[in-house]
Amino acid sequence: MVRLITDSGADLSFDYLQAHNVEFVPFTLTIDGETYTDQNDITTDGVLQAIKDKRNVKTQQASPEQLLNAFTKVAKTGEDAIYICFSSELSGTYQTAKLIYDDVLNNYPDFNLTIVDTHAASMGQGLIVNRAIDHNNHYNHLDDILFAIQRDIENIIHYFTVDDLHHLAQGGRLSKGSAFLGSVMNIKPLLHVENGKLVPFEKHRGTKKLIKSMVNHFDKQAQSSVKKHIAICHADAIESAETLKQELLNIRPDAEIDIYNIGPIIGCHTGMGCFTLFFFKELDDE
Helix, strand or coil: CCEEEEEHHHCCCHHHHHHCCEEEECCEEEECCEEEECCCCCCHHHHHHHHHCCCCEEEECCCHHHHHHHHHHHHCCCCCEEEEECCCCCCCHHHHHHHHHHHHHHHCCCCCEEEEECCCCCHHHHHHHHHHHHHHHHCCCHHHHHHHHHHHHHHEEEEEECCCCHHHHHCCCCCHHHCCCCCHHHEEEEEEEECCEEEEEEEEECHHHHHHHHHHHHHHHCCCCCCCCEEEEEECCHHHHHHHHHHHHHHCCCCCEEEEECCHHHHHHHCCCEEEEEEECCCCCC
16 A cells, blocks of 8 residues: 545545545635635635635645645655645646655655646545545555556546636636626536636526536436546535535436535635536446
């Protein structure tokens, strides 16, 4: 087995990661200049309330110090490690991690760490981590685990909507030229992740039609064998999340679908009303 590492981009709880021996690299955010650390002293509700109150909310990538602490902690164990990282198109964490790894090698030259760019976000990244835990228990060799993780990265699908694309545009996660007000005329944007970037590709009049489109895309793309590792996330949109889940179960009654809260870091960029669908196009038989 190898030691897995991930970060706040995965929207997985610290308790879950700790239970599966996954090292966690937290991101931070500031509200009116005051710094908060994910999973420590800020919640998604707190972030959404700050946005609602029109306070100045900004996220920060993992700091060099946080990465250094996490990598050094694992290096001291002598274990091989894999860092399953937030998309390099959405954060500078991946590039910073590569630099910090070089620094760690100065003190721990035998530390074998592979830094993997998931090109994913939220529970897209989270599902890749979930599967990596399974792979780590199933395979005996590092190369086999890495091959399986890469296959999952190539198969993960993201679909999501937000009430207002300007939250993403202001945070630099979406081209300003692509932003439009989702609230105007009840138009709901449907976005996906393409090569690690957030891309809007459909507009729908109302939530009901948007959910129908999500379900149709799932039905066309997910093989009939895909019955698990399906996730829905939301930011103050539990009713839409529950409706989406039920519509998916109507076409795949045996599917295992979990609903999660979007984490504080991702929630800072989506704002309230976001809900998402993550799944794999196909899964192996392990």
